[in-house]
Amino acid sequence: MKDKSLQKIINRAYEFNEEQQNALDQGIITEEEWYEINKQHFSSHYIASDNPRGQSGHSGNEHHYFQSHFMILEAIHKNGSFIDVGCANGYLLESLDRWTKSLGYYSVEFYGLDISEGLIDLAVQRLPDWKDRLFIGNAMYWKPEAEKYDFVCVKELSYVPVNKQRSFLERLLNHYVAPGGRLILGPNGEERETRHLENQLSKWGYKPTGYMEKSHHNNQLLARRMVWFDKE
Numbered sequence: 001m002k003d004k005s006l007q008k009i010i011n012r013a014y015e016f017n018e019e020q021q022n023a024l025d026q027g028i029i030t031e032e033e034w035y036e037i038n039k040q041h042f043s044s045h046y047i048a049s050d051n052p053r054g055q056s057g058h059s060g061n062e063h064h065y066f067q068s069h070f071m072i073l074e075a076i077h078k079n080g081s082f083i084d085v086g087c088a089n090g091y092l093l094e095s096l097d098r099w100t101k102s103l104g105y106y107s108v109e110f111y112g113l114d115i116s117e118g119l120i121d122l123a124v125q126r127l128p129d130w131k132d133r134l135f136i137g138n139a140m141y142w143k144p145e146a147e148k149y150d151f152v153c154v155k156e157l158s159y160v161p162v163n164k165q166r167s168f169l170e171r172l173l174n175h176y177v178a179p180g181g182r183l184i185l186g187p188n189g190e191e192r193e194t195r196h197l198e199n200q201l202s203k204w205g206y207k208p209t210g211y212m213e214k215s216h217h218n219n220q221l222l223a224r225r226m227v228w229f230d231k232e
């Protein structure tokens with residue numbers, strides 16, 4: 001028996017992405033409009049939520065949020081800087097900051113980037129001490145002003161149109177990740193057997209350095225996955 005609410009969310013996101021991609025392919029919208037529609041879609045849904053998890057796109061409770069995101073700590077293996085690309089209201093950064101501090105293994109400085117002005121405004125309201133670390137920009141074109149980051153985390157390559165996803169991955173590796181740093185993709189929920197991301201990466205000739213997989217908390221057909229690439 002599938003978790004119907006989670007499956008509905010996954011299906012809705014896929015449908016939205018597909019509609020957008022078709023409109024772009026058929027020349028009904030430009031690439032600029034693609035980003036604008038995407039931004040409005042995320043912003044309006046997230047900002048309407050009455051809790052910080054919902055404002056970063058997560059529909060579950062705090063325990064579920066922890067179960068879904070704690071695996072990111074597995075990829076943090078040294079002190080350094082960390083940027084969440086598509087940080088929404090900053091809840092992931094805030095949570096990772098709390099978790100890394102409570103474990104005390106590594107000292108990590110957190111940063112965030114989002115395409116939505118409204119969501120970054122919300123992040124700054126929630127995390128005023130971090131206002132200089134929260135940036136507005138389209139990740140496909142934005143570049144770090146000074147230093148690159150030791151850890152770059154991007155939940156989805158679908159933040160850009162399908163035909164741009166490979167160059168997005170390359171941009172992240174070339175322009176965002178510091179030498180000796182790590183690009184983290186995920187964590188993402190998908191049907192256990194699909195392995196969509198890994199298949200796509202392998203078609204492009206990319207072999208992740210590391211990966212994590214976790215079962216869904218109450219659905220054996222779903223899995224949560226994350227992969228990472230180390231940069232020399």
Ligand SMILES: C[S@@+](CC[C@H](N)C(=O)[O-])C[C@H]1O[C@@H](n2cnc3c(N)ncnc32)[C@H](O)[C@@H]1O
Nearest residue numbers: 042056057086087088092114115116138139159
């Ligand atoms: C699913 S949320 C992820 C939130 C957070 N990273 C987390 O894991 O909790 C996706 C976020 O990515 C942002 N986003 C989508 N496309 C983007 C792009 N091209 N550049 C920067 N941010 C983007 C959206 O505005 C949204 O806030």
